Amino acid sequence: MIDLHIHSYYSDGVYSPKELVQCAQELGLSTVCLTDHNGIDGLDEFFSISKERGLKAIPGVEIYTHYKDRQLHILGYDFDTKNKALNKALKKLQKTHIPQVQQTIKALQEHGWNIDEKKVFDTKATYIGSATIAGVLKKDSQNWERIQKDFKNRKIIPITEIIGKYLFKPKQIYFESEIAVKKAIQLIKNAGGKAVLAHPGQHLSWEDEDIIAELKQMGLDGIEAVTSHHSWQEIEHWQIVAKELDVMITVGSDFHGYVPKEWDFVIRGPWDYFKTSDFEISFNEH
Template structure:
């Protein structure tokens, strides 16, 4: 395969299998329409959409990269580890994800109980009805309240009830990034730290320290291009990738209509070059 920098790639997307609004097939069709050469489906804590995703790509010109995004915690901060090129039928990986999904379910029960105690007419079954896949999360709870006419927008639900520190928020148990990296490697994938400075504007010192630690535990790459990154942030991450000999990745964090970020272009200025895909593919050979 030769480098084609006229093509862009998007290695961070979500479908209806988790909290996105587009099906895996629709993501492939959109990618083809927008001249995206390679796209990864990285649903939260699930690989349920990957069979459909891979089948749809086989009928298109788009390269499908099977992936997953795993929420972890490190030094009391949330760290998202994306697995790319994973063998998604791995029994070990699926058992690991099942444990995480159970933690999500318990958290959802706590959120619903908090909302009910404050007079909101909502059940977990109603929220689950808004999820096309097995993953039910705060976006589905928010969508349920929105449909009931309780709020004017999803943003309002989160701002008043569901974001951290609000009365309907409940934490959930998370694994460590080291464990997530190990599980991804066991499934023949590579581990990428997604949006390393997301919600940590200008906290470069902590980010560099965390990268140094995670590199020792097998981190393969970091997202250097992301929908909300500015030039300064991407430049810093590109320097860290070079310093620690990590591969470079990037993506929009596309969720469909529920988020502003658009497939392939993020908030308008995103362009992840095709050469990143080839760089990551070479990294992935290490785990085959």
């Protein structure tokens, strides 16, 4: 079993590369690709531990891009990790993101939240995502009280809902650092890699096949049709689109971490879905 889309604490994942290798092996995965957002800083660590433990590791990255007023996530695979242009572009994305993170923190403070810039930046992440900011926000007891009140005293409030409510609505105060999709595809390809559109169902509708065709013109090599973000219908649909366009179909969980143990009822995390036998049966059929 393979997983070509996971995140470590070098972006907005919970685990270190070492812990990820451990989790992957416990799950019985044979090949894993670390695809942190806008950065490849965890790869060296990931490779050396994978090698030591006998797990096949592939270089990866997930770049935030824009195309025709949409955000698209482009996965890069199997590229030269030392490629200068790619490294330079990723460093630039990380650097230009810092003032954006600072502005977000300032806006949150102005909205009465208890949030310290130092705590947000006290992280291994070379690209600080919205989940990191929301995580720091949630840790403060006063903030947590306010959040719970806003969510009508619900006990379990996933980080994604906190991000949606306070960083994006009612006023968007957080933005990702993005590059044009064409540029991202070119950077990956020029570094000898393959460019794949991540979880298309998150950003595109079934009527957007023309966009996929345009991406193929730019050099797109594949579509992540099998992902925890897609329904079974979407998985089928995007596999058909990939077949019709003659591009690769890839598989990725987009694992950021397990659902917290404190949630004393069963909610499945992305890797749990990948463990089910249903998945393997359905996947083999296509």
